[in-house]
Amino acid sequence: MDFQLDDDQRALKAGVRELLTARFGHESLRAAVDNGPALDRTLWRELGEAGFFALRLPEADGGVGLGLPEAVLAFEEAGRVLLPGPLVATHLAAGTVDGAATGETVVAAVDGELVEWLAEADVVRGDAAGAEPLRSVDPLTPLHRVPASTEPDPAAVLRTSLLPSLLPSLLTAAEQLGTAARVCELAVQHARTREQFGQPIGAFQAVKHLCAQMLVRVEVARAAVYAAAVTADPLDVAAARLLADEAAVRGARDCLQVHGGMGFTWEADVHLYLKRAWVRTQRTGGATQSEDALADDLLAGTAQ
Template sequence: MRFRLTDDQRALRQGVRDLLARRFDRDALRAAVERPALDRALWRELGAAGFFALRLPEAEGGVGLALPEAVLAFEEAGRALLPGPLVATHLAAGRVPGAAEGETVVTAVDGGGLVEWLDEADVVVGDASRAVALRSVDPLTPLHRVPRGSAGTAPEPVADPVAEPVAEPVAVLLTAAEQLGTATRACELAVQHARTREQFGRPIGAFQAVKHLCAELLVRAEVARAAVYAAAVTADPADIAAARLLADEAAVRGARDCLQVYGGMGFTWEADVHLLLKRAWVRTRRAGGGTESEELLARELLTEAGR
Protein backbone atom coordinates (compact mmCIF):
# COMPACT_ATOMS: atom_id res chain seq x y z
CA MET A 1 0.00 0.00 0.00
CA ARG A 2 1.38 3.42 -0.96
CA PHE A 3 1.24 6.26 1.55
CA ARG A 4 2.80 9.00 -0.54
CA LEU A 5 0.42 11.95 -0.46
CA THR A 6 -0.82 13.52 -3.65
CA ASP A 7 -0.14 17.17 -4.42
CA ASP A 8 -3.74 18.01 -3.51
CA GLN A 9 -3.47 16.18 -0.19
CA ARG A 10 -0.24 17.97 0.68
CA ALA A 11 -1.85 21.29 -0.23
CA LEU A 12 -4.84 20.48 1.98
CA ARG A 13 -2.65 19.58 4.94
CA GLN A 14 -0.55 22.72 4.49
CA GLY A 15 -3.67 24.84 4.16
CA VAL A 16 -5.08 23.57 7.45
CA ARG A 17 -1.70 24.05 9.14
CA ASP A 18 -1.42 27.62 7.85
CA LEU A 19 -4.96 28.44 8.96
CA LEU A 20 -4.33 27.14 12.46
CA ALA A 21 -0.94 28.84 12.68
CA ARG A 22 -2.64 32.13 11.84
CA ARG A 23 -5.76 31.74 13.97
CA PHE A 24 -4.67 29.44 16.79
CA ASP A 25 -0.99 30.05 17.46
CA ARG A 26 0.76 29.58 20.80
CA ASP A 27 -0.53 32.89 22.16
CA ALA A 28 -4.10 31.86 21.35
CA LEU A 29 -3.50 28.44 22.89
CA ARG A 30 -2.27 29.93 26.14
CA ALA A 31 -5.13 32.44 26.19
CA ALA A 32 -7.60 29.58 25.77
CA VAL A 33 -5.98 27.74 28.67
CA GLU A 34 -6.39 30.75 30.93
CA ARG A 35 -9.95 31.53 29.75
CA PRO A 36 -11.53 28.32 28.39
CA ALA A 37 -14.25 29.17 25.88
CA LEU A 38 -15.11 28.06 22.39
CA ASP A 39 -13.98 30.58 19.78
CA ARG A 40 -17.10 30.88 17.62
CA ALA A 41 -15.35 33.07 15.05
CA LEU A 42 -12.65 30.44 14.57
CA TRP A 43 -15.34 27.74 14.39
CA ARG A 44 -17.07 29.63 11.57
CA GLU A 45 -13.73 30.15 9.83
CA LEU A 46 -13.10 26.41 9.96
CA GLY A 47 -16.53 25.91 8.45
CA ALA A 48 -15.80 28.40 5.67
CA ALA A 49 -12.55 26.56 4.93
CA GLY A 50 -14.47 23.30 4.53
CA PHE A 51 -13.06 21.57 7.62
CA PHE A 52 -16.40 20.18 8.76
CA ALA A 53 -17.74 19.54 5.25
CA LEU A 54 -14.69 17.75 3.84
CA ARG A 55 -16.53 14.45 3.30
CA LEU A 56 -19.88 15.99 2.40
CA PRO A 57 -20.70 15.56 -1.32
CA GLU A 58 -20.35 18.66 -3.47
CA ALA A 59 -24.01 18.32 -4.49
CA GLU A 60 -24.88 18.91 -0.84
CA GLY A 61 -22.59 21.90 -0.47
CA GLY A 62 -19.55 20.02 0.79
CA VAL A 63 -15.98 19.63 -0.44
CA GLY A 64 -16.53 16.10 -1.77
CA LEU A 65 -13.34 14.52 -0.42
CA ALA A 66 -12.91 11.25 1.44
CA LEU A 67 -11.74 9.80 4.73
CA PRO A 68 -7.97 10.08 4.01
CA GLU A 69 -8.31 13.84 3.52
CA ALA A 70 -10.33 14.17 6.73
CA VAL A 71 -7.60 12.29 8.57
CA LEU A 72 -4.99 14.78 7.34
CA ALA A 73 -7.09 17.72 8.52
CA PHE A 74 -7.72 16.20 11.95
CA GLU A 75 -4.05 15.32 12.29
CA GLU A 76 -3.26 19.03 11.97
CA ALA A 77 -5.96 19.89 14.49
CA GLY A 78 -4.37 17.45 16.95
CA ARG A 79 -0.94 18.92 16.32
CA ALA A 80 -2.23 22.39 17.20
CA LEU A 81 -4.28 21.15 20.19
CA LEU A 82 -7.32 22.82 18.66
CA PRO A 83 -10.12 22.68 21.25
CA GLY A 84 -13.79 21.92 20.71
CA PRO A 85 -16.02 18.99 19.69
CA LEU A 86 -14.45 18.76 16.25
CA VAL A 87 -15.28 15.12 15.56
CA ALA A 88 -18.95 15.41 16.51
CA THR A 89 -19.45 18.55 14.42
CA HIS A 90 -17.67 17.01 11.43
CA LEU A 91 -19.83 13.90 11.61
CA ALA A 92 -22.98 16.03 11.86
CA ALA A 93 -22.24 17.98 8.66
CA GLY A 94 -25.11 17.51 6.23
CA ARG A 95 -27.42 16.19 8.95
CA VAL A 96 -27.53 19.08 11.41
CA PRO A 97 -28.28 22.49 9.86
CA GLY A 98 -25.30 24.81 10.21
CA ALA A 99 -22.79 22.17 11.26
CA ALA A 100 -20.99 22.09 7.90
CA GLU A 101 -20.65 25.88 7.89
CA GLY A 102 -19.43 26.08 11.48
CA GLU A 103 -22.51 28.03 12.52
CA THR A 104 -23.72 25.18 14.75
CA VAL A 105 -21.51 23.53 17.35
CA VAL A 106 -22.41 19.87 17.79
CA THR A 107 -21.29 17.58 20.58
CA ALA A 108 -22.20 13.95 21.26
CA VAL A 109 -22.58 11.44 24.06
CA ASP A 110 -19.98 8.82 23.28
CA GLY A 111 -20.11 5.14 24.09
CA GLY A 112 -18.56 5.68 27.52
CA GLY A 113 -21.07 8.35 28.47
CA LEU A 114 -18.64 11.27 28.17
CA VAL A 115 -19.74 14.55 26.59
CA GLU A 116 -17.25 17.23 25.57
CA TRP A 117 -18.10 20.94 25.58
CA LEU A 118 -21.72 20.33 26.57
CA ASP A 119 -22.35 23.85 27.87
CA GLU A 120 -21.10 25.45 24.64
CA ALA A 121 -22.88 23.12 22.20
CA ASP A 122 -25.93 24.13 20.20
CA VAL A 123 -26.90 20.52 19.48
CA VAL A 124 -26.28 17.35 21.46
CA VAL A 125 -26.32 13.99 19.71
CA GLY A 126 -27.68 11.51 22.24
CA ASP A 127 -29.43 11.92 25.56
CA ALA A 128 -27.40 14.17 27.86
CA SER A 129 -30.33 15.29 29.99
CA ARG A 130 -28.82 13.64 33.10
CA ALA A 131 -25.22 14.66 32.45
CA VAL A 132 -23.14 15.90 35.35
CA ALA A 133 -20.02 18.02 35.13
CA LEU A 134 -16.61 16.45 35.64
CA ARG A 135 -13.32 18.03 36.58
CA SER A 136 -11.33 17.53 33.39
CA VAL A 137 -7.58 17.02 33.55
CA ASP A 138 -7.33 18.97 30.29
CA PRO A 139 -8.13 22.68 30.73
CA LEU A 140 -9.11 22.84 27.05
CA THR A 141 -11.69 20.03 27.19
CA PRO A 142 -14.65 20.60 29.54
CA LEU A 143 -16.32 17.26 30.28
CA HIS A 144 -19.68 15.94 31.44
CA ARG A 145 -20.66 12.35 32.09
CA VAL A 146 -24.05 10.74 31.67
CA PRO A 147 -24.48 8.57 34.79
CA ARG A 148 -26.06 5.17 34.53
CA GLY A 149 -29.30 4.82 36.47
CA SER A 150 -29.07 8.12 38.37
CA ALA A 151 -30.32 11.64 37.82
CA GLY A 152 -27.95 14.37 36.76
CA THR A 153 -27.86 18.06 37.53
CA ALA A 154 -26.92 19.56 34.16
CA PRO A 155 -29.41 21.78 32.33
CA GLU A 156 -31.53 20.27 29.60
CA PRO A 157 -29.61 20.14 26.29
CA VAL A 158 -30.96 21.01 22.89
CA ALA A 159 -33.04 18.16 21.50
CA ASP A 160 -31.15 15.83 19.17
CA PRO A 161 -32.33 16.29 15.58
CA VAL A 162 -30.21 13.43 14.26
CA ALA A 163 -32.15 10.25 13.71
CA GLU A 164 -29.13 7.98 13.17
CA PRO A 165 -26.32 7.32 15.66
CA VAL A 166 -22.82 8.67 15.16
CA ALA A 167 -20.68 6.57 12.79
CA GLU A 168 -18.50 5.13 15.52
CA PRO A 169 -15.63 3.77 13.37
CA VAL A 170 -15.15 7.17 11.76
CA ALA A 171 -15.19 8.85 15.16
CA VAL A 172 -12.55 6.40 16.37
CA LEU A 173 -10.34 7.02 13.33
CA LEU A 174 -10.58 10.81 13.52
CA THR A 175 -9.71 10.62 17.21
CA ALA A 176 -6.69 8.51 16.25
CA ALA A 177 -5.74 11.17 13.69
CA GLU A 178 -5.84 13.85 16.39
CA GLN A 179 -3.68 11.66 18.63
CA LEU A 180 -1.22 11.24 15.76
CA GLY A 181 -0.97 15.01 15.39
CA THR A 182 -0.29 15.40 19.10
CA ALA A 183 2.37 12.68 18.97
CA THR A 184 4.01 14.46 16.05
CA ARG A 185 4.03 17.75 17.96
CA ALA A 186 5.56 16.07 21.01
CA CYS A 187 8.35 14.72 18.81
CA GLU A 188 8.93 18.15 17.25
CA LEU A 189 9.12 19.87 20.64
CA ALA A 190 11.46 17.24 22.08
CA VAL A 191 13.88 17.44 19.15
CA GLN A 192 13.82 21.24 19.14
CA HIS A 193 14.58 21.36 22.87
CA ALA A 194 17.30 18.72 22.57
CA ARG A 195 19.03 20.80 19.91
CA THR A 196 18.92 24.11 21.76
CA ARG A 197 19.16 23.24 25.47
CA GLU A 198 22.78 22.92 26.61
CA GLN A 199 24.34 21.12 29.55
CA PHE A 200 28.07 20.77 30.23
CA GLY A 201 28.78 22.89 27.18
CA ARG A 202 26.90 20.68 24.72
CA PRO A 203 23.31 20.40 23.44
CA ILE A 204 21.53 17.75 25.48
CA GLY A 205 20.69 15.98 22.21
CA ALA A 206 24.32 14.92 22.07
CA PHE A 207 23.79 12.63 25.07
CA GLN A 208 22.84 9.04 24.32
CA ALA A 209 19.88 8.85 26.71
CA VAL A 210 18.24 11.88 25.09
CA LYS A 211 18.98 10.55 21.62
CA HIS A 212 17.18 7.32 22.49
CA LEU A 213 14.13 9.18 23.80
CA CYS A 214 13.86 11.25 20.63
CA ALA A 215 14.34 8.20 18.43
CA GLU A 216 11.57 6.33 20.27
CA LEU A 217 9.28 9.34 19.91
CA LEU A 218 9.82 9.35 16.15
CA VAL A 219 9.41 5.59 15.72
CA ARG A 220 6.12 5.48 17.64
CA ALA A 221 4.73 8.45 15.73
CA GLU A 222 5.67 7.02 12.32
CA VAL A 223 4.30 3.56 13.12
CA ALA A 224 1.04 5.18 14.21
CA ARG A 225 1.02 7.32 11.06
CA ALA A 226 1.29 4.26 8.83
CA ALA A 227 -1.56 2.56 10.71
CA VAL A 228 -3.83 5.64 10.69
CA TYR A 229 -3.27 6.32 6.99
CA ALA A 230 -3.85 2.66 6.12
CA ALA A 231 -7.09 2.59 8.11
CA ALA A 232 -8.23 5.75 6.33
CA VAL A 233 -7.82 3.93 3.00
CA THR A 234 -9.40 0.61 3.98
CA ALA A 235 -12.00 1.96 6.46
CA ASP A 236 -11.94 -1.54 7.96
CA PRO A 237 -13.07 -1.59 11.63
CA ALA A 238 -10.17 -3.84 12.65
CA ASP A 239 -7.65 -1.56 10.94
CA ILE A 240 -9.25 1.44 12.62
CA ALA A 241 -9.07 -0.26 16.03
CA ALA A 242 -5.37 -1.05 15.55
CA ALA A 243 -4.69 2.51 14.41
CA ARG A 244 -6.48 3.87 17.47
CA LEU A 245 -4.38 1.80 19.88
CA LEU A 246 -1.10 2.74 18.19
CA ALA A 247 -2.04 6.42 18.02
CA ASP A 248 -3.09 6.49 21.68
CA GLU A 249 0.24 4.96 22.66
CA ALA A 250 2.20 7.35 20.45
CA ALA A 251 0.44 10.39 21.89
CA VAL A 252 0.56 9.45 25.58
CA ARG A 253 4.02 7.89 25.67
CA GLY A 254 5.31 10.54 23.29
CA ALA A 255 4.18 13.35 25.56
CA ARG A 256 5.69 11.57 28.58
CA ASP A 257 9.01 11.12 26.81
CA CYS A 258 8.90 14.75 25.72
CA LEU A 259 8.54 15.67 29.39
CA GLN A 260 11.66 13.64 30.12
CA VAL A 261 13.62 15.49 27.44
CA TYR A 262 12.50 18.82 28.89
CA GLY A 263 13.35 17.73 32.42
CA GLY A 264 11.90 19.76 35.29
CA MET A 265 11.02 22.59 32.90
CA GLY A 266 8.49 20.35 31.16
CA PHE A 267 6.39 20.02 34.30
CA THR A 268 5.88 23.77 34.68
CA TRP A 269 2.63 25.48 33.76
CA GLU A 270 4.47 27.80 31.36
CA ALA A 271 5.65 24.93 29.15
CA ASP A 272 3.22 23.48 26.61
CA VAL A 273 4.31 19.87 27.07
CA HIS A 274 1.86 19.11 29.87
CA LEU A 275 -1.00 20.26 27.62
CA LEU A 276 -0.05 17.60 25.07
CA LEU A 277 -0.14 14.89 27.71
CA LYS A 278 -3.42 16.04 29.24
CA ARG A 279 -5.18 16.21 25.87
CA ALA A 280 -3.84 12.78 24.92
CA TRP A 281 -5.14 11.35 28.20
CA VAL A 282 -8.62 12.76 27.64
CA ARG A 283 -8.79 11.47 24.06
CA THR A 284 -7.96 7.93 25.19
CA ARG A 285 -11.40 7.87 26.85
CA ARG A 286 -13.28 9.14 23.80
CA ALA A 287 -15.27 7.06 21.30
CA GLY A 288 -15.30 3.88 23.33
CA GLY A 289 -11.71 4.18 24.50
CA GLY A 290 -8.90 1.73 23.93
CA THR A 291 -10.72 -1.15 25.61
CA GLU A 292 -13.35 -1.27 22.89
CA SER A 293 -10.66 -1.33 20.20
CA GLU A 294 -8.82 -4.11 22.01
CA GLU A 295 -11.99 -6.18 22.23
CA LEU A 296 -12.74 -5.66 18.54
CA LEU A 297 -9.25 -6.81 17.58
CA ALA A 298 -9.51 -9.81 19.90
CA ARG A 299 -12.79 -10.89 18.25
CA GLU A 300 -11.19 -10.46 14.84
CA LEU A 301 -8.22 -12.63 15.79
CA LEU A 302 -10.44 -15.34 17.27
CA THR A 303 -12.59 -15.34 14.13
CA GLU A 304 -9.52 -15.72 11.91
CA ALA A 305 -8.31 -18.55 14.15
CA GLY A 306 -11.60 -20.37 13.53
CA ARG A 307 -12.73 -20.39 17.15
Protein backbone atom coordinates (compact mmCIF):
# COMPACT_ATOMS: atom_id res chain seq x y z
CA MET A 1 0.00 0.00 0.00
CA ASP A 2 1.12 3.55 -0.76
CA PHE A 3 0.66 5.82 2.25
CA GLN A 4 2.15 8.89 0.52
CA LEU A 5 -0.18 11.79 -0.17
CA ASP A 6 -1.09 12.42 -3.79
CA ASP A 7 -1.36 15.87 -5.37
CA ASP A 8 -5.08 16.18 -4.68
CA GLN A 9 -4.64 15.26 -1.02
CA ARG A 10 -1.81 17.74 -0.59
CA ALA A 11 -3.97 20.42 -2.20
CA LEU A 12 -6.87 19.56 0.12
CA LYS A 13 -4.62 19.76 3.17
CA ALA A 14 -3.20 23.10 2.06
CA GLY A 15 -6.67 24.46 1.32
CA VAL A 16 -8.05 23.48 4.73
CA ARG A 17 -4.99 25.01 6.43
CA GLU A 18 -5.43 28.24 4.49
CA LEU A 19 -9.12 28.45 5.42
CA LEU A 20 -8.59 27.71 9.10
CA THR A 21 -5.56 29.98 9.43
CA ALA A 22 -7.52 32.85 7.90
CA ARG A 23 -10.69 32.27 9.93
CA PHE A 24 -9.28 30.94 13.19
CA GLY A 25 -5.77 32.24 13.56
CA HIS A 26 -3.98 33.24 16.75
CA GLU A 27 -6.06 36.36 17.37
CA SER A 28 -9.31 34.44 16.96
CA LEU A 29 -8.06 31.71 19.29
CA ARG A 30 -7.19 34.21 22.02
CA ALA A 31 -10.49 36.05 21.53
CA ALA A 32 -12.38 32.77 21.94
CA VAL A 33 -10.48 32.06 25.15
CA ASP A 34 -11.19 35.54 26.54
CA ASN A 35 -14.88 35.50 25.58
CA GLY A 36 -15.65 31.98 26.75
CA PRO A 37 -16.64 28.80 24.88
CA ALA A 38 -19.32 30.12 22.53
CA LEU A 39 -19.57 28.41 19.15
CA ASP A 40 -19.01 30.64 16.12
CA ARG A 41 -22.02 29.71 13.98
CA THR A 42 -20.78 31.75 11.04
CA LEU A 43 -17.52 29.84 10.97
CA TRP A 44 -19.41 26.57 11.40
CA ARG A 45 -21.49 27.32 8.30
CA GLU A 46 -18.34 28.31 6.39
CA LEU A 47 -16.86 24.92 7.25
CA GLY A 48 -20.04 23.34 5.92
CA GLU A 49 -19.85 25.35 2.70
CA ALA A 50 -16.21 24.27 2.28
CA GLY A 51 -17.28 20.62 2.58
CA PHE A 52 -15.56 19.92 5.90
CA PHE A 53 -18.49 17.98 7.35
CA ALA A 54 -19.55 16.39 4.05
CA LEU A 55 -16.12 15.19 2.90
CA ARG A 56 -17.09 11.50 3.06
CA LEU A 57 -20.68 11.98 1.95
CA PRO A 58 -21.33 10.70 -1.62
CA GLU A 59 -21.70 13.36 -4.29
CA ALA A 60 -25.15 12.00 -5.09
CA ASP A 61 -26.19 12.99 -1.56
CA GLY A 62 -24.69 16.47 -1.82
CA GLY A 63 -21.30 15.60 -0.36
CA VAL A 64 -17.74 15.87 -1.61
CA GLY A 65 -17.38 12.15 -2.26
CA LEU A 66 -13.92 11.68 -0.75
CA GLY A 67 -12.74 9.04 1.69
CA LEU A 68 -11.45 8.51 5.19
CA PRO A 69 -7.85 9.54 4.37
CA GLU A 70 -9.06 12.95 3.22
CA ALA A 71 -11.17 13.38 6.36
CA VAL A 72 -8.11 12.59 8.46
CA LEU A 73 -6.13 15.30 6.66
CA ALA A 74 -8.87 17.86 7.34
CA PHE A 75 -9.11 16.95 11.02
CA GLU A 76 -5.34 17.10 11.37
CA GLU A 77 -5.50 20.74 10.29
CA ALA A 78 -8.36 21.41 12.71
CA GLY A 79 -6.23 20.04 15.54
CA ARG A 80 -3.36 22.22 14.45
CA VAL A 81 -5.30 25.45 15.11
CA LEU A 82 -7.29 24.12 18.09
CA LEU A 83 -10.57 24.68 16.25
CA PRO A 84 -13.31 24.42 18.90
CA GLY A 85 -16.66 22.69 18.59
CA PRO A 86 -18.07 19.16 18.27
CA LEU A 87 -16.32 18.57 14.95
CA VAL A 88 -16.24 14.78 15.10
CA ALA A 89 -19.88 14.38 16.10
CA THR A 90 -21.12 16.78 13.41
CA HIS A 91 -18.93 15.22 10.72
CA LEU A 92 -20.19 11.74 11.56
CA ALA A 93 -23.79 12.97 11.51
CA ALA A 94 -23.56 14.30 7.93
CA GLY A 95 -26.07 12.42 5.81
CA THR A 96 -28.18 11.28 8.77
CA VAL A 97 -28.98 14.56 10.54
CA ASP A 98 -30.53 17.34 8.48
CA GLY A 99 -28.23 20.33 8.18
CA ALA A 100 -25.15 18.66 9.65
CA ALA A 101 -23.38 18.40 6.30
CA THR A 102 -23.85 22.11 5.55
CA GLY A 103 -22.99 23.35 9.02
CA GLU A 104 -26.50 24.63 9.69
CA THR A 105 -26.95 22.04 12.44
CA VAL A 106 -24.49 21.50 15.29
CA VAL A 107 -24.46 17.92 16.54
CA ALA A 108 -23.12 16.72 19.88
CA ALA A 109 -22.79 13.09 20.94
CA VAL A 110 -22.81 11.37 24.30
CA ASP A 111 -19.48 9.61 24.71
CA GLY A 112 -19.61 7.32 27.71
CA GLU A 113 -20.33 9.63 30.65
CA LEU A 114 -19.23 12.79 28.87
CA VAL A 115 -20.68 15.00 26.18
CA GLU A 116 -18.90 17.99 24.62
CA TRP A 117 -20.71 21.20 23.63
CA LEU A 118 -24.09 20.00 24.86
CA ALA A 119 -25.52 23.49 25.46
CA GLU A 120 -24.58 24.69 21.94
CA ALA A 121 -25.86 21.64 20.06
CA ASP A 122 -29.04 21.60 17.97
CA VAL A 123 -29.08 17.80 18.00
CA VAL A 124 -27.68 15.43 20.62
CA ARG A 125 -27.02 11.82 19.68
CA GLY A 126 -27.42 9.54 22.67
CA ASP A 127 -29.19 9.86 26.00
CA ALA A 128 -28.12 13.09 27.70
CA ALA A 129 -30.93 13.12 30.27
CA GLY A 130 -29.81 14.50 33.60
CA ALA A 131 -26.51 15.81 32.23
CA GLU A 132 -24.78 18.25 34.57
CA PRO A 133 -22.12 20.86 33.71
CA LEU A 134 -18.60 19.70 34.43
CA ARG A 135 -15.67 22.04 34.90
CA SER A 136 -13.41 21.47 31.91
CA VAL A 137 -9.64 21.89 32.04
CA ASP A 138 -9.85 23.22 28.46
CA PRO A 139 -11.43 26.70 28.33
CA LEU A 140 -12.65 25.99 24.77
CA THR A 141 -14.29 22.61 25.37
CA PRO A 142 -17.37 22.81 27.62
CA LEU A 143 -18.25 19.42 29.12
CA HIS A 144 -21.31 17.82 30.70
CA ARG A 145 -21.34 14.61 32.70
CA VAL A 146 -24.14 12.15 31.96
CA PRO A 147 -25.10 10.01 34.94
CA ALA A 148 -25.19 6.26 34.42
CA SER A 149 -28.87 5.32 34.76
CA THR A 150 -28.40 1.55 35.00
CA GLU A 151 -25.67 -0.91 35.76
CA PRO A 152 -23.87 -1.73 32.49
CA ASP A 153 -23.83 -5.24 31.13
CA PRO A 154 -20.33 -6.61 31.92
CA ALA A 155 -20.20 -8.46 28.61
CA ALA A 156 -21.13 -5.32 26.70
CA VAL A 157 -18.48 -3.32 28.53
CA LEU A 158 -15.88 -5.95 27.65
CA ARG A 159 -16.83 -5.93 23.97
CA THR A 160 -16.70 -2.14 23.88
CA SER A 161 -13.31 -2.00 25.54
CA LEU A 162 -11.82 -4.52 23.14
CA LEU A 163 -13.05 -2.84 19.97
CA PRO A 164 -12.79 0.97 20.06
CA SER A 165 -15.26 2.90 17.95
CA LEU A 166 -13.42 3.20 14.66
CA LEU A 167 -14.27 6.56 13.12
CA PRO A 168 -14.49 8.79 16.23
CA SER A 169 -11.21 7.38 17.51
CA LEU A 170 -9.37 7.84 14.21
CA LEU A 171 -10.63 11.40 13.68
CA THR A 172 -9.64 12.24 17.25
CA ALA A 173 -6.20 10.77 16.56
CA ALA A 174 -5.96 13.05 13.53
CA GLU A 175 -6.75 16.09 15.68
CA GLN A 176 -4.12 14.98 18.19
CA LEU A 177 -1.61 14.62 15.36
CA GLY A 178 -2.27 18.20 14.25
CA THR A 179 -1.79 19.45 17.79
CA ALA A 180 1.43 17.46 18.20
CA ALA A 181 2.85 18.88 14.97
CA ARG A 182 1.97 22.43 15.95
CA VAL A 183 3.53 22.31 19.42
CA CYS A 184 6.68 20.88 17.85
CA GLU A 185 6.77 23.90 15.54
CA LEU A 186 6.21 26.28 18.46
CA ALA A 187 9.02 24.70 20.46
CA VAL A 188 11.48 24.92 17.57
CA GLN A 189 10.52 28.54 16.84
CA HIS A 190 11.06 29.51 20.46
CA ALA A 191 14.34 27.59 20.68
CA ARG A 192 15.65 29.52 17.66
CA THR A 193 14.72 32.98 18.92
CA ARG A 194 15.05 32.83 22.70
CA GLU A 195 18.59 33.57 23.83
CA GLN A 196 20.45 32.72 27.01
CA PHE A 197 24.15 33.28 27.72
CA GLY A 198 24.51 35.03 24.38
CA GLN A 199 23.15 32.26 22.15
CA PRO A 200 19.79 30.72 21.14
CA ILE A 201 18.61 28.12 23.65
CA GLY A 202 18.29 25.71 20.72
CA ALA A 203 22.07 25.43 20.79
CA PHE A 204 21.90 23.66 24.16
CA GLN A 205 21.90 19.88 24.00
CA ALA A 206 19.01 19.39 26.41
CA VAL A 207 16.74 21.59 24.30
CA LYS A 208 17.90 19.87 21.11
CA HIS A 209 16.96 16.50 22.59
CA LEU A 210 13.49 17.71 23.60
CA CYS A 211 12.77 19.05 20.11
CA ALA A 212 14.17 15.95 18.41
CA GLN A 213 12.04 13.65 20.57
CA MET A 214 8.95 15.72 19.79
CA LEU A 215 9.61 15.45 16.06
CA VAL A 216 10.14 11.68 16.26
CA ARG A 217 6.85 11.20 18.08
CA VAL A 218 5.04 13.37 15.52
CA GLU A 219 6.38 11.48 12.52
CA VAL A 220 5.73 8.06 14.06
CA ALA A 221 2.17 9.10 14.92
CA ARG A 222 1.68 10.57 11.44
CA ALA A 223 2.71 7.32 9.77
CA ALA A 224 0.37 5.34 12.02
CA VAL A 225 -2.61 7.69 11.57
CA TYR A 226 -2.24 7.90 7.80
CA ALA A 227 -1.86 4.12 7.54
CA ALA A 228 -4.94 3.51 9.69
CA ALA A 229 -6.92 5.88 7.46
CA VAL A 230 -6.03 3.69 4.48
CA THR A 231 -6.51 0.26 6.07
CA ALA A 232 -9.48 1.22 8.30
CA ASP A 233 -8.46 -1.72 10.49
CA PRO A 234 -9.63 -1.43 14.13
CA LEU A 235 -6.25 -2.54 15.48
CA ASP A 236 -4.41 -0.08 13.26
CA VAL A 237 -6.73 2.64 14.56
CA ALA A 238 -6.08 1.58 18.16
CA ALA A 239 -2.31 1.80 17.63
CA ALA A 240 -2.63 5.14 15.84
CA ARG A 241 -4.76 6.55 18.64
CA LEU A 242 -2.23 5.56 21.30
CA LEU A 243 0.66 7.08 19.38
CA ALA A 244 -1.24 10.28 18.53
CA ASP A 245 -2.42 10.79 22.11
CA GLU A 246 1.13 10.36 23.35
CA ALA A 247 2.57 12.68 20.70
CA ALA A 248 0.06 15.42 21.55
CA VAL A 249 0.26 15.25 25.34
CA ARG A 250 3.99 14.65 25.70
CA GLY A 251 4.73 17.06 22.88
CA ALA A 252 2.75 19.86 24.54
CA ARG A 253 4.47 19.17 27.87
CA ASP A 254 7.90 19.24 26.22
CA CYS A 255 6.97 22.42 24.36
CA LEU A 256 6.06 23.99 27.69
CA GLN A 257 9.42 22.87 29.05
CA VAL A 258 11.23 24.53 26.13
CA HIS A 259 9.34 27.76 26.80
CA GLY A 260 10.37 27.67 30.45
CA GLY A 261 8.60 30.03 32.85
CA MET A 262 6.90 31.78 29.92
CA GLY A 263 5.14 28.55 29.00
CA PHE A 264 3.22 28.48 32.28
CA THR A 265 1.64 31.89 31.76
CA TRP A 266 -1.94 32.40 30.57
CA GLU A 267 -0.71 34.62 27.73
CA ALA A 268 1.26 31.77 26.12
CA ASP A 269 -0.66 29.39 23.84
CA VAL A 270 1.20 26.28 24.98
CA HIS A 271 -1.15 25.48 27.85
CA LEU A 272 -4.14 25.59 25.51
CA TYR A 273 -2.67 22.82 23.35
CA LEU A 274 -1.87 20.71 26.40
CA LYS A 275 -5.33 21.11 27.89
CA ARG A 276 -7.10 20.25 24.62
CA ALA A 277 -4.89 17.19 24.21
CA TRP A 278 -5.80 16.07 27.74
CA VAL A 279 -9.53 16.43 27.04
CA ARG A 280 -9.31 14.49 23.77
CA THR A 281 -7.65 11.53 25.50
CA GLN A 282 -10.95 10.95 27.33
CA ARG A 283 -12.93 10.37 24.15
CA THR A 284 -14.00 6.97 22.85
CA GLY A 285 -11.09 4.77 21.84
CA GLY A 286 -8.62 6.40 24.23
CA ALA A 287 -5.73 4.75 25.99
CA THR A 288 -7.59 2.11 28.00
CA GLN A 289 -9.80 0.89 25.15
CA SER A 290 -6.99 0.98 22.58
CA GLU A 291 -4.57 -0.85 24.87
CA ASP A 292 -7.20 -3.49 25.65
CA ALA A 293 -7.89 -4.00 21.94
CA LEU A 294 -4.20 -4.48 21.13
CA ALA A 295 -3.62 -6.69 24.18
CA ASP A 296 -6.58 -8.88 23.27
CA ASP A 297 -5.21 -9.33 19.76
CA LEU A 298 -1.77 -10.25 21.10
CA LEU A 299 -3.25 -12.78 23.52
CA ALA A 300 -5.40 -14.28 20.78
CA GLY A 301 -2.30 -14.67 18.64
CA THR A 302 -0.32 -16.45 21.35
CA ALA A 303 -3.22 -18.81 22.00
CA GLN A 304 -3.27 -20.07 18.42
